[in-house]
Amino acid sequence: MFAFIISRILQALPVMLTVALISFAMFAYVGDPVAIMLGQDFTEAQRQALVKDLGLDQPFWVQFGTFLGNAVQGEFGLSYRLSRPVSDLIAERAPATLELAFTAAILALLIGVPLGVYTGLYRNSWLSRFFLTFSLVGVSLPTFLIGILLILVFAVWLGVLPSFGRGDTVKLGWWSTGFLTWTGIKALVLPSITLGLFQLTLIMRLVRAEMLEVLRADYIKFARARGLPNRAVHFGHALKNTLVPVITIVGLQLGAIIAFAIVTETVFQWPGMGLLFIQSVNQADIPVMAAYLLLISALFVTINLIVDLLYYAVDPRLRIGRGQGAH
Amino acid sequence: MAATLRRFFDSDLWWSFTRSPITMLSAVVALICILGALFAPWLAPHNPFDLASLNLLDAFKPPSWTEEGERAYLLGTDDQGRDVLSAIMYGARVSLLVGLSATLFATTLGVTLGLLAGYLGGKLDALLMRICDVQLTFPSILVALLIDGVVRAALPREVHDQIALFVVIFAIGISEWPKFARTVRGSTMVERNKEYVQAARVIGVAPPRIMLSHVLPNVMGPVLVIATLNLGLAILSEATLSFLGVGVPATQPSLGTLIRIGNDFLFSGEWWITIFPGITLIAMVLSVNLLGDWLRDALNPKLR
Amino acid sequence: MSGQNPLLEVRHLRVEFPTRRGTLVALDDVSFTISAGEVLGVVGESGAGKSMTGAAIIGLLEPPGRIAAGEIRLDGERIDNLRYEDMRRIRGKDIGAIFQDPLTTLNPLYTVGRQLAETMTTHLPITPAEARKRAIGWLDLVGIPAAAQRIDSYPHEFSGGMRQRVVIALALCAEPRLIVADEPTTALDVSIQAQIIALLKSLAREKGTAMMLVTHDMGVIAETADRVAVMYAGRIAEIGPVRNVVKQASHPYTVGLMGSIPPLDRRVERLAQIDGAMPRLSAIPKGCAYNPRCPKAFARCSQDRPDLLPAGPTQAACWLYAGEGAGNG
Numbered sequence: 001m002f003a004f005i006i007s008r009i010l011q012a013l014p015v016m017l018t019v020a021l022i023s024f025a026m027f028a029y030v031g032d033p034v035a036i037m038l039g040q041d042f043t044e045a046q047r048q049a050l051v052k053d054l055g056l057d058q059p060f061w062v063q064f065g066t067f068l069g070n071a072v073q074g075e076f077g078l079s080y081r082l083s084r085p086v087s088d089l090i091a092e093r094a095p096a097t098l099e100l101a102f103t104a105a106i107l108a109l110l111i112g113v114p115l116g117v118y119t120g121l122y123r124n125s126w127l128s129r130f131f132l133t134f135s136l137v138g139v140s141l142p143t144f145l146i147g148i149l150l151i152l153v154f155a156v157w158l159g160v161l162p163s164f165g166r167g168d169t170v171k172l173g174w175w176s177t178g179f180l181t182w183t184g185i186k187a188l189v190l191p192s193i194t195l196g197l198f199q200l201t202l203i204m205r206l207v208r209a210e211m212l213e214v215l216r217a218d219y220i221k222f223a224r225a226r227g228l229p230n231r232a233v234h235f236g237h238a239l240k241n242t243l244v245p246v247i248t249i250v251g252l253q254l255g256a257i258i259a260f261a262i263v264t265e266t267v268f269q270w271p272g273m274g275l276l277f278i279q280s281v282n283q284a285d286i287p288v289m290a291a292y293l294l295l296i297s298a299l300f301v302t303i304n305l306i307v308d309l310l311y312y313a314v315d316p317r318l319r320i321g322r323g324q325g326a327h
Numbered sequence: 328m329a330a331t332l333r334r335f336f337d338s339d340l341w342w343s344f345t346r347s348p349i350t351m352l353s354a355v356v357a358l359i360c361i362l363g364a365l366f367a368p369w370l371a372p373h374n375p376f377d378l379a380s381l382n383l384l385d386a387f388k389p390p391s392w393t394e395e396g397e398r399a400y401l402l403g404t405d406d407q408g409r410d411v412l413s414a415i416m417y418g419a420r421v422s423l424l425v426g427l428s429a430t431l432f433a434t435t436l437g438v439t440l441g442l443l444a445g446y447l448g449g450k451l452d453a454l455l456m457r458i459c460d461v462q463l464t465f466p467s468i469l470v471a472l473l474i475d476g477v478v479r480a481a482l483p484r485e486v487h488d489q490i491a492l493f494v495v496i497f498a499i500g501i502s503e504w505p506k507f508a509r510t511v512r513g514s515t516m517v518e519r520n521k522e523y524v525q526a527a528r529v530i531g532v533a534p535p536r537i538m539l540s541h542v543l544p545n546v547m548g549p550v551l552v553i554a555t556l557n558l559g560l561a562i563l564s565e566a567t568l569s570f571l572g573v574g575v576p577a578t579q580p581s582l583g584t585l586i587r588i589g590n591d592f593l594f595s596g597e598w599w600i601t602i603f604p605g606i607t608l609i610a611m612v613l614s615v616n617l618l619g620d621w622l623r624d625a626l627n628p629k630l631r
Numbered sequence: 632m633s634g635q636n637p638l639l640e641v642r643h644l645r646v647e648f649p650t651r652r653g654t655l656v657a658l659d660d661v662s663f664t665i666s667a668g669e670v671l672g673v674v675g676e677s678g679a680g681k682s683m684t685g686a687a688i689i690g691l692l693e694p695p696g697r698i699a700a701g702e703i704r705l706d707g708e709r710i711d712n713l714r715y716e717d718m719r720r721i722r723g724k725d726i727g728a729i730f731q732d733p734l735t736t737l738n739p740l741y742t743v744g745r746q747l748a749e750t751m752t753t754h755l756p757i758t759p760a761e762a763r764k765r766a767i768g769w770l771d772l773v774g775i776p777a778a779a780q781r782i783d784s785y786p787h788e789f790s791g792g793m794r795q796r797v798v799i800a801l802a803l804c805a806e807p808r809l810i811v812a813d814e815p816t817t818a819l820d821v822s823i824q825a826q827i828i829a830l831l832k833s834l835a836r837e838k839g840t841a842m843m844l845v846t847h848d849m850g851v852i853a854e855t856a857d858r859v860a861v862m863y864a865g866r867i868a869e870i871g872p873v874r875n876v877v878k879q880a881s882h883p884y885t886v887g888l889m890g891s892i893p894p895l896d897r898r899v900e901r902l903a904q905i906d907g908a909m910p911r912l913s914a915i916p917k918g919c920a921y922n923p924r925c926p927k928a929f930a931r932c933s934q935d936r937p938d939l940l941p942a943g944p945t946q947a948a949c950w951l952y953a954g955e956g957a958g959n960g
Contacts, residue, residue, distance in 0.1 A: 015461055026477055136620065140613040142563045142583075144570045145605045148590055152602075156594060163594075218735035225689055225730070226750045226801060227723030230715075236749075240740050252464070259466035266571055267590075278571050281472060284480035293473065300464050316785040317739060342651060 097272030116207025138201030432500030437507020445515025672856030871945025
């Protein structure tokens, strides 16, 4: 178990280093930070001083090392656009994004997985056909349009839910939460549906496909031949085998939720990391982009690690360490 | 030619097509979108880019069937007096162009690299698949955003605006190739070990020819399915990027750009500026996705 | 016992697959019986309908396949038209099944003990603790060493042969009266095949279980079965006591099939072979399905389809025996 975790962390390291290298390369070579920071009027001496100050006269690998060391301490320099430490900016906005993503993920999972199982088991019922049609519309609707439509109906026409912002938040240490106030929860409704709907339909379709695949397996036929009740065959044998690939999918989708939060936050002017990132892309604010990229990768790597651990718990074939666990 | 046609109409593919009204309907919708976009300069009632014909007095006209609507503007006008219907037709042109080009780019890149990885194996295979693994961990929209952001930062604004269309195509294409490479690699490895390929190798057919004439045709089925489904995704990605304001330049508005512009007027009640481009986008993507779904089921007899 | 109702009676069974290019008849007018404790071997080429017959008996035909005509009786009671839930209670309890590939028939995520116990608690009025105890007993009986320790192992921790032993235990653990064994040794190493067959044979004898043994291995049939049915293109070509079918086959197809097995007791220059291939289900010739390949075919063979006719000690679906049949009947 312990060795398994260690090996997975070791496998994740090269990925993180690659991403760090890309971030650093962006940082170092895209645009000219010196020119941006100095503004219009400067002397050659000032420029030289800043170059030395930023360590830009050092060899590449030294600079990269310094960058890594700073990054590990959460230090990403100043935003070109806002002239504030990037770490402060991100810390301010992380809670908004994480609360939104969390709510959307729960929504997508709690509805998407059961719907996928249902449509897989009873694939010819009219309700399944209805869900399937609904899901196809779901994957064809871009996230931002869902948001716009929801705003139009619930904020503009009905006027029952807010269309932008987080509502009132409560500070818990440095974390500001919207879960504890009525306006905060109301503000969360439309954005989390917007963010969750696409993932919900995707998860549902993938779970259904896996379920159909597993139901064709020999061991399911054999379970039927042993006369096990449908309940045991479907929700025991079939569902448990479906879990293995579904965990991977869901892990990937959690990553996608964080990414699509960028779109949702733009539509709803949600003061999170995604909005910060898109403004940075627009203004070529490289330090913020680099920091965001690193942070997101760290998040993905963590999610992947959790996925691997869940695998380990579900699939006994991995526990022997004998192989791939593939059928 | 006639024989080929007859074979097509006798095929399982055509049969399952005629048996599915939804598929036929989506084919019609997709065809309308494509033709409307392709022939926009001739079909559109107005030219939204002809500044001389724009009249600010015509701004914010609602659709023609409402009380204040005017017959000249079927779907109303936007804040600058542009005809929404014409803007949609021109916008769909850009959306389709980017979607198709990006998919073509991703397909070509993915199929080539997948063939090489699957056929040659070894270090190249390991390296390419590792890149795929890493890239697939990241949602494609994020990859596209990053590429777009980096190019934006690296180039001066004027230069960037000129090549923005290509940047978007490149960014979306790059973010989608691993799916193709993975599939093609898998099928290639299976095909490579089949006897007819072994035989071709033994008699000394050159590897590029084996790949092109023996392996490639056998992996085209799944590639076609992924490409169709990917087209819908690429159109959505472009719309999303443009909605975020980092996609195609403002001088060549796509459907996503139109929706972003209209979004500013949603609260003041001018819903048609957003909603009609939105409906067009949905119709386009939904019909392409339905076609892709059908193609997948029709080419995969296991699911029937 | 014998002479009364047979344990299993299949009469005029017809299985169809509707497809877009018309209905395929996978099984046509298949009739046979299995008495209590008897082993019926079913042989034939791939696609002859052997496995399909087994699937029809346990009520697990793959859709869109369906029983279009005929009936299947267990102890005189029809089981081919039961509701799913009623048939489910029969599967495992009255009719056990063994599949071809032990690598895929066991659920990889459950221990073998759990799979055995759930089968027993489904069909027998016993507590989980009792089921576990019996599961160890079954593993021991099918020859798994250190059964008490291996009961909590997962399928992937067993070899292929050992897994097929587990599958046999699973098929027998609710003490069914009939086992449908569909090519139980085909996927195994040759060295293991004999062990598995010997195990099946001794267990069936010991428990008095009847067995329908589907295989294309004539050697297995010869040493295991009491009677044998030879299938060709969805029909039974010949059925009779195993010794007669092997040594003095009546149907020209059986003769050809037996001729293609290398004899151990004498040298032959060249094995007999049957020209051509079995027809596809979509293109079964008129008359006797075997007539285009049959060395003894005559005019009637390409016109009318023969039913099973008495041919000495066996029954053969062949016009060669029309006279004999008329004489006896």
